[in-house]
Amino acid sequence: MQQIISFINKNKYLLLFLLLESAAIFFTIQSHSYHSSKFVNSANFITGGIYNRINNFKEILILKDENKRLSEENVNLKNLLNLRDKSDSNKINTVIDTLKFHQKYNFISAKIINNNYRKSNNYLTIDKGMNHGIKSDLGVINSKGIIGITKSASSRYATILSILNLNSRVNVKLLKSSHFGSLSWDNKDYNTVQLLDMPIHAAIKIGDTIVTGGKSTIFPEGIPVGTIKDFRTKNNNYDYINITLFNDMSSLGFVEIIDNLDKFEIINLEEKSLNE
């Protein structure tokens, strides 16, 4: 016992260093795994608050682009409204039976207050949190396409795992033929992502549109992702398929978070059938 105490006394400087260093390495390893970085993130009161202040200055710079994007979305929505059937609009009495409607997705609007796109593991921070209904594993989009998936949330802020992250995998499909693949990023260009696991019999061309697949409970089907930029075949397989994103990941402003209201029902059902 005496010897242990004297050993600790002699080496306490080294032991302190080793203790703190292993704590740091522990946080690092935790942050590399997809689901468990709960402690060190920018969704807390102090960092969220500071990022919010910084963003108030930056916001002025992106207002012009953001206005343009909103007016484009408005035009699209107005066009959709005008697509109604002629015979339908001539009817005078419209009966709305709310029982026939079933709301599957709930959209929450939020503002990005910190945007990373230059690193190998990029995260975004938004100004909405658990108080506004944000949980982990919700899809994040804007009118142009997908952005990422929420990771951790505090009461007022939340972090988003960007699709520009080495850990990110999103289920996507070809718009024209509904072949499924998964989306990942090779950490080179922030406007280009890669499509993996595409079967060779799916005939693809440069310029084909890629949308989300709807096979997971996170994103609804058909959210735009991007177009095929180039690809190469090797050994009767696709070697790589590069996709140009519709979104400019370097200038993001307002986003929508998608909460799938049927998520628990689907997950419960899937677990039940697995156990049977």
Place this chain on the structure above:
Amino acid sequence: MNRETINIALLFIGLILLQIVVLDNINFLGYINPFLYILFIFLYPIKKIDSTLIFLSFFLGLSIDFFLNSGGINAAATLFIAFIRIPVLKSVLGKRDIDYTMSSLKKLPFAKMYTYIVILTFIHHFIVFGLEYFKTSHFEIIFIKTFLTGIFTVILVMISFTFISRR
């Protein structure tokens, strides 16, 4: 609370804010963001054994990690260079023991101070990028990033040193 303690506290908070508000948004040549916050390690008074610096450097790195969502990468790297700075300084000066009363780097000869800063900066950056990628297949990009960002950081550290010593 003497003057030295207040100075260190101000330096600690000031460097974190400078790093978050300005330096992480530079993106020079696409991806180069200097880590000027390690200036704290260089400006901290030189003492023989100092547990306070070990604690402070850990929390300095961890604060940066909180902002950048990077786990414990910066904490591990900053802590490591804080731990090895005295042995490195000894070998740079070529002495078995240092005169701890001089307490500041400014009085060192320029070439030796420069070597000391370069060694610690590159070790720090290598740990940061090594842990960020965490794979041997990314060796090339780790070295490129360490080299380019390291040069940028060293230049900024030297500029800050001339400003501080002029006062």
